[in-house]
Amino acid sequence: MKIALLSPIAWRTPPRHYGPWERVVSLLCEGLVEKGVDVTLFATGDSQTAGKLEYVSKRSYEEDDSLDPKVWEALHIAHFFEQAEEYDLIHNHFDFLPLTYSRLVDTPMVTTIHGFSSQQILPVYKEYSDRSYYVSISDADRDPQLPYLATVYHGIDLESFEFAPERGDYLLYFGRIHPDKGTCEAIEIARRFQMRLVIAGIIQDEEYYREQVAPELDQQRVVYVGHVGPERRNLMLGGAYALLHPINFAEPFGLSVVESMACGTPVVAFDKGSMPEVIRDQETGFLVKGIDQAVEALGKIPELDRGACRRWVENRFSRERMVNDYLDVYKMILEKEKPGMRYANTPWGRWEVLLDAPDHKVKRITVNPGKRLSYQKHFKRQEHWFMVSGQALVTLDGEGIPLTAGQSVDIPQEAAHRMANPGETPLIFIETQTGSYFGEDDIVRLEDDYGRK
Template sequence: MKILLIMDPGISVPPKFYGGHERLVYLFAEEYTRMGHEVTLLAGPDSYCSGRTVTFGINSLQRPKTQKWRETFFAWKYLLKNHRAFDVVHNFGRLVYLLPVLNAKVAKIMTYGRRVSARNIRYINRLPSKNMVFTACSNYCVSTGNVAGRWETVYNTINFNDYQLVQEVPGDAPLMFLGRLDKIKGVHLAIQAAKASGQQLIIAGNVSHTADNYQYYKTEIEPHIDGERVKYVGELNDTDKNTYLGKAKALLFPIQWDEPFGMVMIEAMACGTPVIAFNRGSVPEVITDNVNGFIVNDVQEMTAAISKISGIDRNKCRASAYDRFNLPLIAKNYLNLVNEPKT
């Protein structure tokens, strides 16, 4: 098949640091190519894959609306001119990109990795369309948009080959928090749980520069960083991520919002590192209690779970995640949604 993958500009594909969907798009571009399909990637500057790459827009998450509309017009022009050359258009970018080809024969997959605007879904499904399927990365995420059209859950994935299983860690191995240092991610609660359990905590991730989250970092995180019991190691690339996750006894995931998926959970599991997470959003779909982690409701339960973490078999932790979230499986799940190539 000939497959067009689309991602918003803003962060290159693949990303150097933060960029969950951008990382996914790159993985699928490579896996579709490995499966024997012909891939074209439409994404922001500096993007690349083993197939053909067409770049557009600018890489800035703060770019103005006028720039986003210029990018939309580029996507429309490209699709109008080239859609007949593809069997599948797999869009991880803005829904509006697909407007010119909604009623075209080409198979279309619209994938969401965050809460969906039900209003946009109702609107788009009032228009003439065919061969369109909406997907989201968890049953929870699907539930936010499943108001019209065909919807399917297809979980997120990682390349498990990029993560090394660490079968045993010492008793004094640290706990880990990895993610954006925003209040909704609950870093302050990870600090509380680590201190209550007498464990070292390593914090990794990017400091947000929005006013509220920067203030949160300065007042609720930074004062606790002493370089010993609580260490901050900055934003990690993929190699460092594998190293730090592998040497941790557990990943703490005390989210304060309904996480659509949380790829860091399966990144940790791929290293054999179990996850202790608050029971919100997709967490019950990703964690199998007592197999690859623990699902808890508050800091007190998280602290108690830390004391039980040595009972998790790290080999089974990785295996349980691999069986459900490995890249070849998820790529096949996507392509199974679409019809055979049109003749």
């Protein structure tokens, strides 16, 4: 199995300090290599890997101001796709932009969606859902308009996080300084609880930091230590009384939350996004609705077993588990893409053969939002369509028939028919074929949106 991993180039892979996506790619890459997989990492030239390294940009653009991000990202992605045919599978960790190249190659592609920076990027994911399999990093971060193959939680290298059995005497905020992450909320929680707060992370919103965070810093009760590397990170996480994660957005995952629990430190987090999947409420931390509940929860921290925090991460968020989950994803995709047409991606979605018997065939068909199949007929078979989810508009000999989940329609032999998805979510239906022949060449296309004959 030859795998190509496309990492971002905002930071080195693995990052020296900040760079959560690059960190995950590095852990995955090294774990795959250890299992004997032939892996090529496409990253910055100063990246470190036991696999093969391909690069265009020698350094990351966040660490080299002379680099124009758009220019080097374009060169980086193009370099990746120019070599795509050399691999059995390509794995995109670079967000939505590489999807726009995906129809130019035949190599199967999987995209890990590390979160949505805004809803404005969703049209790209919807448009190219026929050319990439999607993996979410939490169930909470799934968009109902997209088809997903699996959810794979991030894993961490547990050996890099030392367990600290003793509870510390300060609160910790560990993440980028930005309104989404709730830096000011953490300061207010610490003030009300009357415990020192240590803030660590990059300043991502300069105005927010200057106007709302910096005035609260006194280097005694509220201390900012900048962004820290792995050595200081472990000491800070392990030495804390609790980690504060008062987020103001739907967090896709939250690596710092897992890292904190790996060191034995519980987390008090606002109950948003993936937090119920990452934190075991009242065992490894507390899920709260706001500042008042957060202050109350901090008083209960001594009731929690720091060892339970570590065990939770060992069982659920190890690098080994993440690597094995992705290997399962790769195997599923390569099985689907085998010659023999048991599976196929199409311009309108995808289909999968569930059963292929001498006297009947059963398919599971997914039609992407706003897409439709060709207007066609068959001479050697009839079909029965059963709607599983979504909205359908069936055209049968010129008549429009709307259908929803649980409804069905019969397609007689030689009847002109078409399936369309007028909704905003994927349409899934089961097609049962009966007759004398079930090959894909028993299709007479009367009209087709994609120019097929």
